[in-house]
Amino acid sequence: MQMKVESNELGVKSKESRAKQLKIADKEFASRLILGTSRYPNPNVMLDALEASGTEMVTVAIRRINLTDGSRESLISLLKQKGLQILPNTAGCYTAHEAVLTAKLAREALGTNWIKLEVIGDDETLFPDVSELLKGAEKLLSEGFVVLPYCNDDPVTCKKLSDMGCAAVMPLGAPIGSGMGIRNPYNIQIIRELVTVPLIIDAGVGTASDVAIAMELGCDGVLLNTAVAQAKHPVAMARAVKLAAEAGRLAYEAGRIPRKLFALASSPVEGLIGK
């Protein structure tokens, strides 16, 4: 009976946390996942995967219009029809100047002042350029943008971004598209302790367990693209990461046991036969 009561209490808590999972700036989201819109086999699979993931916010890139091809895909209208919030990004920018211009173009094109700020420092690793990132974030914040910066898993950088007013910090788990998971969970835990804004793992997720680990470390959300889009079955993987986010968060809230080097028997040691 006691166990049943506890189970119900946990169920109620779970429902409550589902109702307002993630708050960024002035917006609340029922899902802790933000998904990319690239590299899916086709738009239908993408839409089905986004739905299966439960996400309410997706990221898009800003690129030059192809002047020789007038038949432009209507990606944004497809996403808006699904009620998804659009989070434009500055992917591909290598300087603060490029990123700020891209953010302003995105604001004009899409009517949103939210921006996923990426300033890349190296085209092989796609690691961020920290000094340019900080410069770009400062400029965009001064112009009224809601800035969600993709950054290194560096506690000092994350603290600076949080202190200057970014709406979240989004450290990488591993290089973009690498699927290597969270390579430095200890830094992520330190970042969790240092920043008060939402902490979102951006990049590196390879499969559902990586999402669960991010959640268990106390992250508020995960942004992922390739792990879903390039999975053998993207829609199934989207559902898997949704469940992983829920399970991981619930485990975080439930509070894991401390790790011990030696065994601790679960069964009673009294009343053993022959003793």
Add this chain to the structure above:
Amino acid sequence: MNVSVNGKEHITHEGASLASLLEDLSISRDEKGIAIALDYEVIPRDLWERTVISCGMKIEVVRAVAGG
């Protein structure tokens, strides 16, 4: 006169506006989800008609695409 549009040379008439340039490029000025920068400054849609471009200017016409 020569201007640069999305990194490529384009010839348009003297006194052309951003709106008339779009017409040259067969892009409807009502097309949603596009934005324009002129010499690295974003020009709001309601100023396209009266923004005159001059020789050598760099114009970027962009839109949102799939990304991660």
